Each structure stands twice: as structure tokens, then as C-alpha cells.
Amino acid sequence: MRTLFSHRFVSSTLLVGLSLLLLESLSIELSYAQQNSLPPSRRVFSADLDLDGSDELLIAHNTSLTAFRYLGSDLGWNQVWKQEGPGVVQAILRDPRFPSLIVAWGMGKGKMVAPSTVSALEPLSGQQKELWSFNGGRSQVVNLQFVQSDDDVELELLIAHFVSKYHTRRVVLDQLSAPKPKAIESSQIRMATSWLLADLDGKPGLEEVIGRVYGDEKGEYGDLSIQAFKPNASPLKLGQVVPTERGLKAMKVWESKSGKHLYFSDGWVAAYGKKAKATLKRLYWAKGRINVERLADSADEFTFFDLWFRKAPNHQELIFAHGNKGINLIIPQAEGPWTVKQLLATVPIVNAAVAYAGQQWWAFIPSEKGTQVTALTLPNL
Numbered sequence: 001m002r003t004l005f006s007h008r009f010v011s012s013t014l015l016v017g018l019s020l021l022l023l024e025s026l027s028i029e030l031s032y033a034q035q036n037s038l039p040p041s042r043r044v045f046s047a048d049l050d051l052d053g054s055d056e057l058l059i060a061h062n063t064s065l066t067a068f069r070y071l072g073s074d075l076g077w078n079q080v081w082k083q084e085g086p087g088v089v090q091a092i093l094r095d096p097r098f099p100s101l102i103v104a105w106g107m108g109k110g111k112m113v114a115p116s117t118v119s120a121l122e123p124l125s126g127q128q129k130e131l132w133s134f135n136g137g138r139s140q141v142v143n144l145q146f147v148q149s150d151d152d153v154e155l156e157l158l159i160a161h162f163v164s165k166y167h168t169r170r171v172v173l174d175q176l177s178a179p180k181p182k183a184i185e186s187s188q189i190r191m192a193t194s195w196l197l198a199d200l201d202g203k204p205g206l207e208e209v210i211g212r213v214y215g216d217e218k219g220e221y222g223d224l225s226i227q228a229f230k231p232n233a234s235p236l237k238l239g240q241v242v243p244t245e246r247g248l249k250a251m252k253v254w255e256s257k258s259g260k261h262l263y264f265s266d267g268w269v270a271a272y273g274k275k276a277k278a279t280l281k282r283l284y285w286a287k288g289r290i291n292v293e294r295l296a297d298s299a300d301e302f303t304f305f306d307l308w309f310r311k312a313p314n315h316q317e318l319i320f321a322h323g324n325k326g327i328n329l330i331i332p333q334a335e336g337p338w339t340v341k342q343l344l345a346t347v348p349i350v351n352a353a354v355a356y357a358g359q360q361w362w363a364f365i366p367s368e369k370g371t372q373v374t375a376l377t378l379p380n381l
Helices: 002-037
Strands: 043-047 056-061 064-070 079-086 088-092 100-105 116-121 128-134 142-147 156-162 167-174 183-185 192-198 206-214 220-226 240-243 248-256 259-266 279-286 289-296 304-311 317-323 325-333 339-345 353-358 360-365 372-375
Touching: 043 088, 043 360, 056 088, 056 353, 079 317, 088 142, 088 192, 088 259, 100 142, 100 156, 128 156, 142 192, 156 192, 167 192, 192 248, 192 259, 206 248, 220 248, 248 304, 259 304, 289 339, 304 353, 317 339, 325 372, 339 372
Parallel strands: 043 353
Antiparallel strands: 043 056, 056 064, 064 079, 088 100, 100 116, 116 128, 142 156, 156 167, 167 183, 192 206, 206 220, 220 240, 248 259, 259 279, 279 289, 304 317, 317 325, 325 339, 353 360, 360 372
């Protein structure tokens, strides 16, 4: 009896101990999940809201935009603020030269009827002020960009947006600190899906760069147009046209060690992965002429949806590209084609984000089941 009781006592003790261990383990796992799980998202963005060198994550879902800050491996990503808007977030802009976070709202899954609206949000609280709104047939913003297009020191805001199913235009907002900024509107142009202003030729004045995925007629490939920027140009016409192989998707101006250049992704259309290839190209001026240089090709992707040009804490220049199959790092080479290295495989999705926080690079992928977050491992460069 004593032996049986002893066995039962030991067994019960072991069971209780194992149960406590399981409960403790489960508690730790639940605690970790609660600290590190992220809510559903339709779009994701990253921005250094407080300008401390560490990015915050911005999650857009239906009409809300929520900011999260990384507090380390123990605490994970924690909510800073949440703001409701007049539509779905389509684009954001954070520039250290301007105190506010700029957010473009419009139509999208979760809010199919909404005006195009651009707001200025206080970065640490999310409190917002409307800057501009347009109620048209297609509420979609193509680009947001701060520029200095006149003689005063105050920045202006470029808003490129659709006004109908196939036509876009640009609006330059002046006097951003005024209760109601002044809007300088251009005429419309067909299918300009990329748009920016920059000084590319080194001469006084800005160049206006317009990129199109498709041409004017069915079956035509897209192109890249460059012309001198004229605020009140009407009608707005294409300038010097640089043909693309399959159609331009993303373009960014980046001032690196090699100078200020326009980088753009070619590809997109025509049998997608069979004929079209995701290609990174660079446009620059030399001896008064436009030159286009082919830098890198993805082995099996048909487009780069987005490009991010970043500098690591050690001042190393990094180029990330979001292709239709994943997040890539484009590695410059002294000679020959640049290398495209996939860091994270994803399903084909047009939006993603890359961030630097906690001395680590991260990739964020929108998902209705909860925003996916992955720590990226970069090769030694």
C-alpha cells in the first residue's frame, strides 16, 4: 500500500509539475504572441516617425491607419496611435524637412466609394488636418513628393492622381502652412502611373518625369517622358520620350555616391514572366544628353512593384526591390550586371514594406489573417 501510494504520489506530483510547466510555457507563448502579433492589414508602410533612426510600421486596414513602434525582442511591435480617415490609405510620405506625416486616402477594398484626400498627420499622435481633396471618377493617388518649385524656402507638395479611369494629372500644393494651401493643377494625361519632379540635368529648374505602364492605344508599350517643369502647363504634353521594353512601373530619384540619378523598373506587360522581365534601369545626363543604363534583371519576375533606396547605419547604400515573387536586395557590381538576391519569397502582392528597427531589417506583408513580419538576413556585402 505504501509503495502504491508512493507511486501515485510521485505520478501526481509529476503530472502537476508537467501541467505547471505546460501552463507556464503556454503563458509565455501567449504572452509572446500577444506582444508580437500584428492586426490584419490591406496595405503596409514604414516611416521614421520620430526621426530617431528607427522605422515605425504603419498598418492600413479599411479606413484606419495604425502606427507601431518596435520595442525590442521581448516586447515586439507596440501600437503608438490609430487614426480613422475618409477612405483607404494609398500612400504615405515622411520627409525630415517637413514636420508632418503626409497620408493619401482614397477608394480601395474596404471603402470602394471615397474621395481622394491628402492629410497631414502629427507623427507622434496621429492627429490629422486635411490639406486637399478631390471627388472624381477614380479616387487613386499615384505619388506624393515634396519639392521646391518656386523661389521661397517653403516646400511644396506634389500630388499625382487619377481623375478618371484612364487619365491622371498633377497638383502642386503651395503654402502648406496656410489654413487652406493653394492648389496649382495641371491638365490631364493618359495613364501616367508614375510621376515625379527632380533636377536631373544639373541646370536651374526642375524636370518633370512621367512614367506609363501602357501607351495611348491598346497593345502599345509604356514609356518614360522627361520635360522642363512648368507649373501652369496646359495642355500637358509628353516631352522627350524614352521608350521602355514592356512598360514602366516604379521610379525613384536617388542621390548616392555616384550622383543623382533616376532609377526605374521596366517590365510589367506582355505575357508577364514569359516576355516581360523585372529590370532595373538608371537614367542620367551626360554631355547634355539623356542616357539610360541597364543595371539588373530578375531571373523569373515580370516586375518590381516598388523600389526602396536606404542607407544602413554604417552608411552602406542598399537597394531593396519588391518583385512579384518576393523582396529582393539588388547588389551593385563594379563590372557587369548587378545581382538580384531574393531575401523573402512571397505570393504575388502589389504592396509590401521594408523597415529598419532594433538593429535589424524587416519585411512586412499585408494579410487579413494578421500582418506578416519577417526579419531579413542580408548577405555580407
